[in-house]
Amino acid sequence: MISAGQIIRQRRSLLACDGRTSIPAARFYRMLGRVMPRAELPLAERPMPWDAIPWAPAIHLGLFVHRVDGIEPGLHALARDPRKLDKLKAAMHDHFAWETPPGRPEGLPLFLLERGDARALATQVSCRQDIAGEGAFSLGMLAEYQATLVEHGPSFYRRLFREAGAIGQVLYLEAEAAGVRATGIGCFFDDPVHQVFGFRDLEFQSLYHFTVGGPVDDPRLTTLPPYRRERS
Numbered sequence: 704m705i706s707a708g709q710i711i712r713q714r715r716s717l718l719a720c721d722g723r724t725s726i727p728a729a730r731f732y733r734m735l736g737r738v739m740p741r742a743e744l745p746l747a748e749r750p751m752p753w754d755a756i757p758w759a760p761a762i763h764l765g766l767f768v769h770r771v772d773g774i775e776p777g778l779h780a781l782a783r784d785p786r787k788l789d790k791l792k793a794a795m796h797d798h799f800a801w802e803t804p805p806g807r808p809e810g811l812p813l814f815l816l817e818r819g820d821a822r823a824l825a826t827q828v829s830c831r832q833d834i835a836g837e838g839a840f841s842l843g844m845l846a847e848y849q850a851t852l853v854e855h856g857p858s859f860y861r862r863l864f865r866e867a868g869a870i871g872q873v874l875y876l877e878a879e880a881a882g883v884r885a886t887g888i889g890c891f892f893d894d895p896v897h898q899v900f901g902f903r904d905l906e907f908q909s910l911y912h913f914t915v916g917g918p919v920d921d922p923r924l925t926t927l928p929p930y931r932r933e934r935s
């Protein structure tokens with residue numbers, strides 16, 4: 704068994720995806736389970752790192768699923784706070800299916816919105832970066848935006864990014880532990896992302912994208928051990 708410390712030290716962003724590697728549905732569900740903050744529990748009982756984020760979860764995932772064995776490719780949504788599901792449904796396209804994917808674990812609010820090949824779409828909305836379409840899945844982090852800023856004030860903007868960053872860190876480590884890799888994607892076109900999911904106003908705003916897939920090493924890069932005791 705690999706230790707958390709080893710995973711934390713060895714993890715790297717992927718620079719390119721191989722366009723082939725798939726992950727089993729069970730792994731996909733596990734990764735998504737780890738980004739669930741379990742907001743129904745008291746803060747101190749929430750799983751790490753969500754016990755360090757003291758506000759109501761405000762970020763949900765719009766997923767572009769490409770290569771997950773046992774799950775149909777297409778657009779999916781994960782409501783990180785199940786109490787916000789109706790809000791998400793009302794804001795998204797009317798024609799979305801909201802079907803339960805096969806084998807979905809109890810309590811994981813993941814839904815198939817629309818089946819189909821979303822590889823080109825994912826690439827296009829992520830600034831035409833191939834890593835968004837050639838992995839197992841990529842996603843946009845969809846923030847509850849205008850209402851939270853009005854309610855909590857402008858400083859909540861930073862908190863939304865902190866929450867998004869924490870989701871990214873969890874995905875980086877979960878991907879590494881699963882034998883694949885991930886990359887944060889800060890370059891994306893937000894208006895086209897909003898069109899994909901059907902958002903018509905500023906109720907939701909895409910803040911950060913992410914991709915997970917089989918990495919292709921770049922031989923131009925050298926990786927050295929980060930700590931002195933590991934260098935000798």
Ligand SMILES: Cc1cc2nc3c(=O)[nH]c(=O)nc-3n(C[C@H](O)[C@H](O)[C@H](O)COP(=O)(O)O)c2cc1C
Nearest residue numbers: 714715716717718832834886887888889890891911
């Ligand atoms: C907020 C953020 C946004 C990023 N955006 C992109 C991106 O749009 N495209 C990309 O290829 N990599 C992106 N990256 C990955 C960085 O290039 C990568 O993290 C950096 O080179 C350091 O490498 P490491 O993660 O292996 O330490 C992003 C990373 C972060 C944290």
